[in-house]
Amino acid sequence: MRLQIIDLDAGVAAQEPLRRRIDAGAATRIDAADLACRLRIVASRGALQSLASRLKPAAGGSSEPCVTFYGSGDFHHLTAGLVAAVEGDVTIVHFDNHPDWVRFPATVNCGAWVNRALELPQVRKVVTIGPCSDDLVRPELQFANLDAVADGRIALFPWRHAPSRVWGRYGATASYRQQGGHLHWRNLADEDWDAFLDELVAAIPTRAVWLTIDKDVLGPQDACTNWDQGQMPLGYLLAAVERLAGARAIAGIDVCGDWSQPRFRDPFRAGLAFFDHPKAVTPTPDALARNGAVNEALIGCFERVLS
Incomplete structure (x- = not known):
């Protein structure tokens, strides 16, 4: 596999598991700190174009699947741009505490990137696994793309909700049934994980799969993020990656969810962050160390399954 770190916010490049690989030449660091303020929360077109121009030389024509780390979940919308480079049909499997399915406003932002991905001709389906967040409370009032869920373009499986x-x-679909005015979701916390993974693999309509992981899908015991967090145990996430890699061709992987101090140059993004983020807390060194440990475990898993 090819490992790259987009250094936007110093959230990952200085971490031991990634810094060590950068220093050893086993990972490529792309400096994008100057773009962070224009990419965080909502991306400007110019910043996206600048980032794309920096990523292209790093690829170097390699056919190996690329694993990309890029810091905070505030940048999760970069997934759509990474997937845009995939040739041929692909299914995105999305691990997250949030569905990221907002239809309004129709911008490239961290709460709406799933819709931007579905606009790509090669993306057949997005499977979202793990949400526990309040995004599922009265989702129509939050501009959720429930039409895409109903027609199968989005399959959403909460961990517990x-x-x-x-x-x-x-x-009704494989992920919920409607009874009157309520959608009753399948709660994966109550199901046999191996059986669910078998079902998941069988329902993926493409040979190629892109994995996108926001570590806020994990509980606070495993990760420290800028967002409210879910409850999926790390072992379940690693088992899912191994099962998917064994059954499908991995087109690429991206990972976000590392904590960083949000910095903005404009009141618009600062306001969005203020209202969307949970109350700001400065994490302890021990809390931040969990992210390094999880990233080490993820990289080890990726190296095993992609070798």
Whole structure:
């Protein structure tokens, strides 16, 4: 595999597991700190174009699957741009505490990137695994793309969540059933994980799979992020990666969810961060060390399954 770090916010490049690989020449660091303020939360077109121009030389025409780390989940919308380089049909498997399915505003932002990915002709489906967040509380009022869920372009499997109150009619899919004014989700925390992974693999419509991981899908015991966090145990995430890599061709992987101090140059993004983020807490060194340990475990898993 090819390992690259987009250094936007110093959230990952200085971490021991990644710094060591950068120093040894086993990973490529792309300096993008000057773009961070224009990419965080909502991306400007110019910043995206500048980033793309820096990523192209790093690829060097390699056909190996690329694993990309890029810091905070505030930048999760970079996934859509990374997947845009995939040739041929692909399914995105998305591990996250948030569905990132907002339809309005139709910008390139961290809460809406799934819709930008679905606009790519090669993306057949997005499977989102692990949400526990309040994004599923009255999702229509939060501009959720429930139409894509109903027609199967998005399959959403919460780790644990109460039924969602809705007004529309969305039928039933493999991930929920509607009873009256509520969508009753399958709670993966209550299911056999191996059986679910077998079902997941069988339902993927493409040979190629892109994995995108936001570490806020994990609980605070495993990760320290800028967002509210879920409950999926790390072992379950690693088992899913191994199962998917054994059954499908991995087109690429991206990982976010490392903590960094949000910095902005404009009141618009600062306001969005203020209202969207949970109350700001400065993490302890021990809390930040969890991210390094999780990243080490993830890289070890990727090296095993992609070798």
